[in-house]
Amino acid sequence: MSARDNILGRIRAARGAGPTVTAAERAAVDERIAKHPIGVRPAMPWETVPRFIEQCVRMSSTVDRVAAVGDVPAAVERYFDDANLGKRAVVWPEIAQLDWSATGVVVEARPAAGPDLVGITGVHLGVAETGTLMFLSGARTPAATSLLPETHIAVVPIGRIVRAMEEAWQQTRDEIGDLPRAVNFVSGPSRTADIEGLLQIGAHGPFRVHVILVG
Amino acid sequence: MQNLTESTGQSATAAGSTFKQRAHIKLHDVKVQRAMKNFNLAGARARAMVELDNLEDIRTDAAGIRDRALADLDVWLERFETEARRRGTHVHWAETHADINRIVLEIAAKASVRKVIKSKSMVSEESHLNAALEANGLKVVETDLGEYIIQLRGETPSHIIAPAIHLNRDDVADLFAEHHKTPRNNDPAVLTMEARKFLREHFLSGDMGISGGNFLIAETGSVYLVTNEGNGRLTTTMPRVHVAITGIEKVVPTLEDVSSVLRVLTRSATGQSISNYVTILTGPKRAGDTDGPDEMHVIIVDAGRSKLLGTDMQEALRCIRCGACMNHCPVYQNIGGHAYGWVYPGPIGSVLTPNYIGLENAIDLPHAATLCNQCGVVCPVKIPLPDLMRKLREKQVDRGLRPWQERFGLRMWAWFAARPGLYGLAAKIAARVGRMAGGSSGLIHKLPGNGWTEERDFPAPSGKTFRELYAARKAGR
Structure with missing residues (x-):
């Protein structure tokens, strides 16, 4: 008997079930997964976009808003100047396709590495309930770009903001089907309170998360 | 005193x-007493819970989600295994703590691993994994700030989510000055930045990342991690090999189910509406991916857990390790x-x-x-x-496991209690003796063989015994 069979056998014996999984038991599991019902949630008496902005700020992200995607490069340059971040960034390919020529910002479309200071990404979805950014890993959406640099800028079209995490999962099933290697939900800059319970912003992940809403 | x-x-x-x-x-340790008071996680939880207008319903629902998985645990685990394997994750089963260490060492040997970086894993504390890896010549670096601090001190965690809750800034300042050979500074902000700088090197050079798993998602065969520092993401993204270690009880059916539980987990743990990072890992690097591990392993651990199933202890397996208790x-x-x-x-x-x-x-x-x-x-x-x-x-x-003094004492008490006349007499005598011992102050300063009076006085019995008062009342006096 393998360790697997021993463990699963002990569990079945403990719950008084027969030695092998029955078709009915598998069907019950299939049904729960197929239906994936939403559980009990708190009241959500708010509009998604204002809630998203409010909760981003609560999680210590900063938020800017522009009318159209063409306005993003100027908004990035403004943020660079205000935060004194220089002029260079590594970006997702979709961000590199914007017209950066009118700005002094130099963007490189490659995954972030250790020394890179600013990463600019798009987003899969935004989650209004908690001010959360949702990223899917992939060839054109490297996870490192939202993780290694000290500053992370995310471009979020307002049409991509959903109510809560349950809606985010349903929309992901509808649009993508199976999950990618990594789904990352990011809510503000990294933090720790491991020394005397005092909150420090900027542990191992970015110190700054700046959200540029589009629309 | x-x-x-x-x-x-x-x-x-x-x-x-x-x-x-x-x-x-x-x-009697003033330093630990003071350090513990620096953290106010209970207050943070209370403020965060106010946001959930239907908290009781949400708690009941969360308990139900955990119970549902435990009721058919083997079927959910089997489903998790099937879905994880389908996406290229290696699934291992550990019956004992020794099995955990053996499996990790086998994976490490096969992948020529020399340096292991760790995100928080309490199950690995159960098996003393770090010691086992080090004994086999591997370098192990804990990367959660609190875990890093206690690893340098050679200690174990004193809290499941705040491992260094028993220490203060000066302890950390001394420790870092000694180990990092940097000028001593006791500012928590400076110390945090220093740890970031030293640990970043390890993140970029680690061969294997070991994490825990807050949950396993049966629907997608995914490992679900909830973290704040970002070390969980780095540990599972940068090294060539990722190994997640978690208990059999951590499986949850669907992504919706885990979303429900998350609302109470982070609020209960740190008073946050959500932790900074929630990461769902589903297999190794895919074709075209520029980051992620080449190998992903999940070790599903029993080590005593299945013994609780079907017993009056099963409810303990619902635990989501928030630390609120x-x-x-x-x-x-x-x-x-x-x-x-x-x-x-x-x-x-x-x-x-x-x-x-x-x-x-x-x-x-x-x-x-x-x-x-x-x-x-x-x-x-x-x-x-x-x-x-x-x-x-x-x-x-x-099972007769209590100390003989306690068992003897209870047997004595039972003997007297079964004989009301004798019991009343004994109580009367004990009360009189107690009253005399209390003297004019009415306080007993030292009870024989009992630490209770080390910190405070014991009020001596006064007046009549309960039985005397009861008898008097019954007689209508």
């Missing part, structure tokens, strides 16, 4: 061989985590430890509680912790 003394700064875990001895030492426990808050002697402190530790390592090896733990039920009230998945501790106490009595 004894004088309070400062701790020597040596490894606190080693001192004292029984819970009572360790608790006694901690109760310890944050609200008057006993934990005064003695800290090391006094409990094993991986999980506080009320949940007092239940899990006797179940996992044997009731006879944790004789004091079910008694390390006032049964005030603060833990039961705050538990996000409604584990009836005081009831479980009471049941463990009963099992100790049934």
Whole structure:
């Protein structure tokens, strides 16, 4: 008997079930997964976009808003100047396709590495309930770009903001089907309170998360 | 009263061989007492819970989600395994703690691993994984700031989510100055940045990343991680090999189910509406991916857990490791985590430890509680912790595990209690003796063979006994 069979056998014996999984038991599991019902949630008496902005700020992200995607490069340059971040960034390919020529910002479309200071990404979805950014890993959406640099800028079209995490999962099933290697939900800059319970912003992940809403 | 003394700064875990001895030492350790008061996780939780207008319904639902998975646990685990394997994850099963260490070492040997970086894993604390890896020549670096601090000090965590809760900034300043060879600075912001700088090197050079798993998602075969520092993301993204270690009880059916539980997990743990990073990992690097590990492994651990299934202890397996029970426990808050002697402190530790390592090896733990039920009230998945501790106490009595003095004393009491006349006489004599011992102050300063009067006086009996008063009342006088 393998360790697997021993463990699963002990569990079945403990719950008084027969030695092998029955078709009915598998069907019950299939049904729960197929239906994936939403559980009990708190009241959500708010509009998604204002809630998203409010909760981003609560999680210590900063938020800017522009009318159209063409306005993003100027908004990035403004943020660079205000935060004194220089002029260079590594970006997702979709961000590199914007017209950066009118700005002094130099963007490189490659995954972030250790020394890179600013990463600019798009987003899969935004989650209004908690001010959360949702990223899917992939060839054109490297996870490192939202993780290694000290500053992370995310471009979020307002049409991509959903109510809560349950809606985010349903929309992901509808649009993508199976999950990618990594789904990352990011809510503000990294933090720790491991020394005397005092909150420090900027542990191992970015110190700054700046959200540029589009629309 | 004894004088309070400062701790020597040596490894606190080693001192004292029984819970009572360790608790006694901690109760007189001013530094630990002060450090514990720096954290106010209970207050943070209270503020965060106000946002959930239907908290009781949400807790009931969360408990139901955990119970549903536990009811058919093997079927959900089998489904998780199928879905994980389908996406390229290697699934391993560990019956014992020794199995965990053996499996990790085998994976490491096969992949020529030399340096291991770790995100927080309490299950790996159960198996003393770091020691096993180091004994085999591997370099192991804990990357959660609190875990990093206690690793450098050679200690074990004193809290499941705030491992260095027993230390203060000066302890960390001394430690970093010694190990990093940097100028001493006791500013927590500076210390945090220093740890970031030193650990970043390790993140970029680690061959294997080891994480825990807050949950396993059966629907997608994914590992679900909830973190704040970002070390969980780095540990599972940068190295060539990722190994997640978690218990059999952590499987949850669907992404919706885990989303429900998350609402109460982060609020209960740190008072956050959500942790900064929630990461769902589903297999190794895909074709075209520029980051992620080449190999992903999940080790599903039994090590005593299946013994609780189908018993009056099963509810303990609902635990989602938020730490709220310890944050609200008057006993934990005064003695800290090391006094409990094993991986999980506080009320949940007092239940899990006797179940996992044997009731006879944790004789004091079910008694390390006032049964005030603060833990039961705050538990996000409604584990009836005081009831479980009471049941463990009963099992100790049934199995004759209590000390002979206690058993003898109870037998004596039972003998008298079964003889009302004699009992009344004995109570009367005891009350008279107590009154004399109290003297004019009415206080007894020292009870024989009892530590109770070390910290306070015992009020001496006064007036008539209950039985005398009752008899008088019945006689209509």
